[in-house]
Amino acid sequence: MEYNALFWIIIFIVTGEYLLSQYLSLCNRRAASQELPELLAGFYDKEQYARQQDYFKVNNRFGSVTSTLMWILTVILLCIGFFGWLNGKSLEITSSPVLSALVFFGIVGLGSELISLPVEWYETFVIEERFGFNRMTKCTFILDKIKSLLLTALIGGMLLGLTVYLYEIFGQMFWISACCAVMLVLTFMSLFYSQWIVPVFNKQTPLESGELRNAIEDFASEAGFQIHDIYVIDGSRRSTKANAYFSGWGATKRIVLYDTLIQDFSVHEIVAVLAHEMGHCKHNDTLKMWSLSIFNVLLLFFLFSLTIDNTYLAGALGSRESSFMLSLVAFSLLYTPVSLVTGLVINSMTRRAEYAADLYAASCGLAVPLIEGLKKISVKSLTNLTPDKRYVWFYYSHPTLLQRMANLNKRKDLL
Template sequence: GVLLALVVWFYTWAGTYFWLYAWGAVTLFSVFMAMFYSQLIVPLFNKQTPLQEGALRDKIQAFAGKVGFKLDNIYVIDGSKRSTKANAYFTGLGPKKRVVLYDTLIDELTEEEIVAVLAHEVGHYKKRHTLRSMVVSVIQMGVLFWLFSLCVNNAALSEALGGDRAYFQLGLIAFAILYSPVNLILGVGMNVWSRSNEYEADAFAARYYEGGYLVSGLKKISVKSLSNLTPHPLYEYIYYSHPSLLKRIDAIKRIHE
């Protein structure tokens, strides 16, 4: 809501080129959230505590050192307060990056499986998937705002929705309607790219740690998240950002053949 209000203000202040200011503001917001989401937003809903010294922390740091990945911030989040799903993720950029382990992940997986799952996430960083995704997202956002500027200043679209001239509000509604099929097509392309990245991250974990531990860890995570092991190929192609579990396991096993 705050961002939309800012876009409206840019529209009244900057006129035709408001989309450039809106693009810049949303880009800065996105980068800020990528860097500080875990420190500012997550604590409002969950408790994060540093991972205690011990075998698990030593194994994580040993792997990080092996692949040249500087990692000092390792936290455990009380995800079990709302869900039984096991998960782990990286957040932040540069020195602000941190790894967050769900307590359910620690309870359900062995230490080796946890390191293997984290090795997959490290693979995303080492392959620059995170940075590239952010760059693509920024470009996509710029194109979106440019197309929106064409709609919001088009009197014909506002008139088609009952207006007598170009209105920001009617242009916003028209843009939402017209952009939906475009977004679906772009989404398919992004999902294809995302699945390719997941295969690359799996391969990284299998090569630099142990594919067997990754497979067993993914199986346990899949059980907790109630994943569909055999989705329809067309549905998976259109909507899945991650390959189905059986395909991931087959790809991991082929690395060691």
Template sequence: MAHLLFELILWILVLDFVFERWLDRLNLKHLSPELPAALSGIYNAEKYAASQQYLKANSRLSMVQSAFVFLLVLAMLLFHGFAFLDEVVRKLTPNPYGQTLLFFGILGFSLDVLTLPFQWYGTFVIEEKFGFNKTTVPVFVTDKLKMWLVSGVVGGGLLLFIQWAYTAGGAVFWLIAFAGVSLFMIFMAMFYTSLIVPLFNKLRPLEEGELKTAIEKLAAQTGFPLTGIYIMDGSKRSTKANAYFSGLGPKKKIILYDTLLEELSTEEIVAVLAHEIGHYRKKHIYKGLVVSLAEMLVLFFLLGKALSMPEFSQAIGVQNASFYAGLLAFSLLYAPVSFILGIVENVLSRRHEYQADAFAVSAGLGKSLVNALIRLSVSSLSNLQPHPLYVFFHYSHPTLLQRKSAIEKQIEKLNTTPS
């Protein structure tokens, strides 16, 4: 049984790697050296060429990094690296909780350090070359240290809770783990902006003026329970722009990157926020949460079955079954299920994006939203004509041209409908 699971893990790793690289190459081959007619008026020839170069540079880096990680995991499996690490943590501490923290801590830290050159190259070479990078070396280093700290505290705490639930919960482990992690997810959705964001970025209230008045007017018109509008110093790291709202329940905060204020007009920013409010009014946040919770319930049920079988630990070369070895083996074997669920989530997400766009159109902001989407896509050198298969498997949003077409049809329909 253990040998069969081992072979299955190898097949999953190989097939996933080959399939993902095939998709990458398919997407790159889909590029046209000439400016497509569909992009005329959106990209000029110079910007279009830059967008292709940007995609190629990032794709090459991703392929090299993926190959490196793939070979690393393969080597750990074939040359008993996980078994060696298991022996090390058992010698360092007899405490099973301490062993779990050490096992995943060493794995996670080592992988992040080994892939640090790729992260560095992506930030200080590719992003710098195309004019996006604003990250300094001190910011890069402090971000990394903070990320390790947050990952250690939050990730380590969740691991220990799940292990405790497994040790103490018996047959109802999966229900206890599901309940605890679900509460944590909801807590983070409510307080992420207040607890985590300030560790990395500064937030300041949007000053009085035309933009604030327009946003508050939109919130009042659409029944959005706005409690605050904040500006985030996104320009500290990148020129790319974004906006989002946070919070569950009756209290909502709108967060605007300072780069968004530089990139878009007041009406375009309001249109982007109308799209975000559309997600709220259509209850997409709650629907997505329900889907995530349902998936997690299935995951913990299957994990409970897997952890009860010592063959899962043995599948990665560990002789003495343990919580952490079983969890790692399960995560590797769960990859195909996660892949399929990811496709379903992307299909649902793209549908929600269309609905949120339609809401912005109904608020009379369709043309401004199209202009905003075009500006943001061009300024970030987005690939506006990815291969349809790549979109199907990887995109959580429709492409710009798909959204533009849908919005324009909605506007036309609205204009021709008798009042």
């Protein structure tokens, strides 16, 4: 094992990210207020709010413990040169660059799943069960994991194999063609996620005719929004938490409502939540985020192409010979600071988009039911109501409930 300067840089980055996450988690824990915010006085009683605080503290502590264990494991694997050793074993199994990469990352991915499995099991069947959220059976949990692994192996393996193949053909300039392949997959997922991927895990049925469907269609017609499909997803099979979303573009666009949303929310509140989603469509937020994702992929592949096949990188991971696999592992660790910056930019943009979508719903005369719906979603999910501002800035893709309410309340003309 060669402890070169690059090795210590990687250790510094891994440790720095861990310490930053722990610091932000501590700040978030300290920001938790024991007093219920006045704006939510009618929705929480003291017992419910105490339960919310307990839920937050349990998740916060568990997250800190698991991230600490993952940091320790990562440092140990780097120090013993595990990735360099695995690289050598993969090349012993097959001399094919594509197959050796699939073997290498298949073992890494499977190991990661085995490590995260007890964490996810505890989250689902201990924490979520304790607070009444979990409705997933152990059989469903296991089947979901198997399906996720198969999908990851199929889609991820295909992209990885194609990327290595393109690298063998084009050398350092492979990144251009690889980007095009990833763009096609991202576009396909955006268009057909609800039609092809969701049915693997959940059942979707068309929303029946009745008051709710009529209200949604009437509002969409008044707003000049063309609706192709409205579906109900059986989210209650796994959780009591409610949600709704739009999927696809153009002719593939569909509205998806969780059955828990329909069960617990009024018609006006559901229409208001969907008006918010329509606001995203009116502002072309899906296209904007897709474009941003493409730019992010371009940046990632370009920077990766500058570091690929570097023997110094391989030495930092415990090998004397460079390889595509080791270059990718080292780059993913070195890319962390860049990923942090791009994540901040993306989260900032999505938070602004959420504010704008709220105001769109309010401009349609739905400010009050939207606020009521947001309150209900927060109460049912036991959302942390007073997160630390720094934590929000780093990690939240949506504004907090109180921030969204304050933003809407500023526009008295829309209330």
